[in-house]
Amino acid sequence: MKTLLVFEYRRGKLTEANLELFSFAAALGAQTAGVLIGAETLLPAYPGKLYLGDIVKCKDYNPEVHADIIMQAAQKEDPDYIVFIHSSYGWDLAPRVAARLKAAQVSEITGVSEGKFETGCCNGKMRRLVRPATTKAVLTIQEGAFCFTGEAEGTPAVEKLEPSADGAGLEFAGYEEPEKREVDLAKAEVIVSAGRGIGKKENVPAIAELAKSLKGELGASRPVVDAGWVDHNRQVGATGQIVSPKLYVACGISGAIQHLTGMRNSEFIVAVNKDKEAPISEVADVMVIADVMPFVAALTEKLKQ
Amino acid sequence: MKILVCIKQIPDMASKFKPNAANTWFTETDLAFRMNEYDEYAVEEAIKLKEKQGADPSDLVVLSVGPARVVEALKKALAMGCDRGVHIHDDESNLKDPWQIASLIAAYAKKENFDIIFTGMQSQDRGSGQVGVTLAGDLGCSCVTTAINFSLEAGVVTAKRELEGGAKGVVKLKLPAVVTCQLGLNTPRYPTLPNIMKARKKEIAVLKAAELSAEGPRAVTEKFYHPVKKGTGLVLEGEPAALAVKVLELIKEKTTVLRG
Numbered sequence: 001m002k003t004l005l006v007f008e009y010r011r012g013k014l015t016e017a018n019l020e021l022f023s024f025a026a027a028l029g030a031q032t033a034g035v036l037i038g039a040e041t042l043l044p045a046y047p048g049k050l051y052l053g054d055i056v057k058c059k060d061y062n063p064e065v066h067a068d069i070i071m072q073a074a075q076k077e078d079p080d081y082i083v084f085i086h087s088s089y090g091w092d093l094a095p096r097v098a099a100r101l102k103a104a105q106v107s108e109i110t111g112v113s114e115g116k117f118e119t120g121c122c123n124g125k126m127r128r129l130v131r132p133a134t135t136k137a138v139l140t141i142q143e144g145a146f147c148f149t150g151e152a153e154g155t156p157a158v159e160k161l162e163p164s165a166d167g168a169g170l171e172f173a174g175y176e177e178p179e180k181r182e183v184d185l186a187k188a189e190v191i192v193s194a195g196r197g198i199g200k201k202e203n204v205p206a207i208a209e210l211a212k213s214l215k216g217e218l219g220a221s222r223p224v225v226d227a228g229w230v231d232h233n234r235q236v237g238a239t240g241q242i243v244s245p246k247l248y249v250a251c252g253i254s255g256a257i258q259h260l261t262g263m264r265n266s267e268f269i270v271a272v273n274k275d276k277e278a279p280i281s282e283v284a285d286v287m288v289i290a291d292v293m294p295f296v297a298a299l300t301e302k303l304k305q
Numbered sequence: 306m307k308i309l310v311c312i313k314q315i316p317d318m319a320s321k322f323k324p325n326a327a328n329t330w331f332t333e334t335d336l337a338f339r340m341n342e343y344d345e346y347a348v349e350e351a352i353k354l355k356e357k358q359g360a361d362p363s364d365l366v367v368l369s370v371g372p373a374r375v376v377e378a379l380k381k382a383l384a385m386g387c388d389r390g391v392h393i394h395d396d397e398s399n400l401k402d403p404w405q406i407a408s409l410i411a412a413y414a415k416k417e418n419f420d421i422i423f424t425g426m427q428s429q430d431r432g433s434g435q436v437g438v439t440l441a442g443d444l445g446c447s448c449v450t451t452a453i454n455f456s457l458e459a460g461v462v463t464a465k466r467e468l469e470g471g472a473k474g475v476v477k478l479k480l481p482a483v484v485t486c487q488l489g490l491n492t493p494r495y496p497t498l499p500n501i502m503k504a505r506k507k508e509i510a511v512l513k514a515a516e517l518s519a520e521g522p523r524a525v526t527e528k529f530y531h532p533v534k535k536g537t538g539l540v541l542e543g544e545p546a547a548l549a550v551k552v553l554e555l556i557k558e559k560t561t562v563l564r565g
Contacts, residue, residue, distance in 0.1 A: 011472065061474060064447075088468045091426075092450045095403075095438035104523035105403070107433040116527060122331070122430050123318040129528040133521070169447030171477040173463070178471030190562050214562065226489040238469055247562045254318070268560045269538075270552060275319055276540065277531075284538040286555055288548055298549035 001030040004079035006070060008089045009038030009055060011175055017085045018044055019148035024083060024141050027112045034156065035073040037066050047154030051076070053161050061089070064167030067096040072161045074101065079136070086140035094140050104132035108257075110145040124257055124279035143238075144261060183217060183233045185241045190216025190249075193236055193263075194224050197252020197273060197292050201229040207251055210296050213303040214247065219263075221253045237262035252292040255280030272296070306363040307417065310351040310387065311410055311424040311436070312344035314371055314378035318429050329526045330399050331430075340378040343425025345493040346486040350455055351423045352386040353491065357457075366391055366417070370409055371398045376509060383504035384496030390507065395514035402522045403435035410436070411443035412517035419481060421462070426451050426485040434485075441483035448483040449476045453490050 005021040007014060014036075025032045034044060037053040037060075044050070053069035070093070074082060082097060084090030086108040098105035111118035116131045117139065185191055192211035194204055208218045220230035222237055236243055238258040248266035253259060255271070255278055263269070264283045271284035272292050281287045288295060316322075316336040325332040340348075348367065355365045367382040369375040370393040379390040393409050395401070401409075414422065422441075427434035434450070441448030453473070454465035457480075466474040467487050496504070539555070541548055557563055 010469070088451055088466060088474075091434045092438070092466075095435045096442060096448075098404075098435075098523075099439055099442035102523075105433070105435055106524055107435060119432075120532075121432055121529075122316075122322050123432075125318070125531075126322050126331070127530055127532050128526050129530075131525050131527050132523065133525050134523050137524075169479050169482075170449070173475040173477050175468075176465065176473040176475060214556075216562075222488065232471075239467055239471060242470075247556060247560045268556070270556070271538075277321065281538065281540075282532070285559070286552060287538050287540045288552060289540060289542045290545060290548055294545040295548055298545040299552060302549045302553050 001028060002077060002079040003028060003030040003032050003081045003083050004074055004077050005032055005034045006082065006084045006090070006093070007034055007036040007038070007044050008085055008087060009036060009042070010089065014038065014042055014044055015085070015087070017087065017143045019152055020085065020141060020143065020146045021083055022046065022152070023146035023148045024112070027146060028081070030081070033073070033077045033079070035070055037069055040158070043156055043158070045152040045154055046156055048156055049077070050156035050158050051161050052158050053163060058163055059167060059172050062167040062170055062172050063093055063096055064170060065163045065165055066093055067100065068163055068165035069161050070097050071100055072164070081136070082138045084138070084140045086142050090140045094138050098138040101136055101138065102134065103136045103138055104134045105138040106130045106132065107140050109139055109141045120257065124255060125277055142257065144264070181233050181241070185217055185219055185234065185236060185243045188217040188243065188245050190214045190247045191219040191236065191243055191245045192216055192249040192251065193219035193221060193253060194230060194251055195221040195253030196223045197254070198224075199252070199293065201227070203293055204229050206293060206296055206300070210249070210300045213300050214249070216245070216247070219243070221259050222256070250280055250284070251296055253280055254278045255282065306358055306361060306421070307419045308351050308355060308363060308365045309414060309417070309419040309422045310344070310347050310365070310367050310382065311422065311440070312348060312367060312369050312378055312382055313341040313425070313428045314338045314369060314375040315341045315428055315430040324529045328528050328530070330529050338374055338377065340381055341425050341428045343427060343429070343486055343488060346488060346490045347423040347425050348382045348385055348387065349491045349493040350484070350486060352494070354421070354457060355386070364388055368393065368410060368413065370395050370406055370514065372396045379509055380504055381496060383507045384501040385494055386500070388507065390509035392509055392511045393514050393517065394511050398514070400526070402524045403433045404439055404523045405518070405520050407436045407439035407443055408518040408520040409514055410440050413512060414440070414444060421457070421480060422483045424483070424485055426487050437483055437485035444481070444483070446481040446483060447478045448485070449478055450485040451487045452484050453487045455484060455490065
């Protein structure tokens with residue numbers, strides 16, 4: 001069995017998640033080759049074949065040109081699986097490669113079982129086991145599901161590829177840096193976060209007060225930030241801040257994967273939710289099944305005593 | 306300008322999900338359905354674009370694939386401001402893979418020559434994030450995913466993609482194009498009562514899925530199940546005051562945050 005691993009080069013860096021591609025290939029027991037659209041001076045460490053496209057020539061990031069390079073590598077390697085990380089790069093690019101190959105795509109894989117792939121659904125509450133019905137398949141794996149514990153070492157044997165597509169329908173016009181944050185949640189020892197389950201904007205001050213009583217900072221999940229209840233400075237998650245405080249209290253947060261990615265490394269997690277099955281229970285040390293606001297009020301009061 | 310917005314109707318995510326008899330998806334008994342949240346942003350962006358066209362007459366079509374119940378989601382989109390609806394009637398849409406769904410939409414859209422197509426970046430229930438990009442490939446038009454900012458000037462779309470850590474990628478696309486929408490792109494409007502009344506008179510054309518595409522699946526769901534409980538956490542239930550006492554004890558015992 002052969003896999004072609006698609007490494008991600010994001011704004012001048014190789015992402016850490018790239019290492020998880022090796023763990024995934026190991027879980028499959030597959031031989032690996034890789035493809036990278038990046039820079040010759042920054043290569044992933046492994047002792048195999050690496051197809052390399054130049055990030056500048058591939059119009060960093062024009063997906064049609066990137067897909068063309070990956071297809072060239074796929075034609076040379078003839079892999080059973082082409083594997084991406086399920087990131088803004090992977091979920092954008094994988095369906096384009098699958099379409100060119102007329103192959104199955106399985107998104108956001110969390111596990112492997114005898115040629116079938118486990119993937120989350122229903123907002124993380126359920127799982128599906130999916131079998132590709134085509135001879136080749138394109139896969140994206142969930143970041144954090146295949147943790148890499150070994151040492152990355154070795155020097156790949158590089159073969160350079162030149163783009164044969166111009167991707168004319170689309171022009172990449174550059175990156176915008178994240179806005180400067182006034183609150184550095186990464187340094188907080190305690191974070192109390194508000195999720196949609198708090199019900200309304202008027203309930204945010206009570207969550208902030210609990211945070212204050214615990215000498216911590218207010219955090220928030222993405223929907224609460226999108227709704228304008230809490231400033232985006234305080235968003236915890238893959239697209240916000242990645243945090244690991246000593247205590248994380250999640251108030252009315254169901255636990256979408258993008259939020260879990262941002263807080264799962266917290267030392268002690270208390271989650272308050274009405275729904276016992278909410279995916280936040282996967283990471284919570286204590287799951288409090290209750291109406292959020294009465295519990296928050298009671299805990300704040302106890303802390304003040 | 307011809308605009309298409311593709312929406313999915315999904316169950317309320319706070320529901321309890323039970324596998325169907327074949328163990329391949331959830332049973333719909335006792336579930337309440339609503340418009341996929343990502344698609345609400347797609348509908349809003351499509352309506353905003355239509356409103357900006359001013360004197361230039363535009364045609365904004367909202368499409369959904371699924372059984373009879375999806376008409377409710379179409380009606381909501383019509384009440385928000387779409388001009389007409391297309392219901393691709395398919396009682397087995399939930400068992401189809403993203404490639405099959407994209408093929409159905411493409412079979413319809415190919416005949417209509419839309420200038421721009423909006424859809425959510427993924428559905429909340431299936432979460433594959435494939436249909437929009439696959440549809441674009443099928444139609445041979447360019448595609449941007451995860452848009453959190455959109456504008457259209459002189460036939461060129463400028464979109465900002467949301468990247469990890471709060472950065473954005475700026476992309477320009479020529480029409481025709483497919484845009485998949487991320488949460489936060491805009492503020493989806495609520496349908497007003499007069500618009501709900503007006504929407505009742507708007508047309509919803511029904512097409513039969515079997516007559517549009519007979520593509521087989523590329524990926525098959527073999528099993529649908531609850532995750533193996535990974536959480537080893539303590540579950541507490543009871544009255545708020547008693548819970549607060551217990552939680553406070555645990556915080557004192559397991560963490561150092563209240564010491565000193």
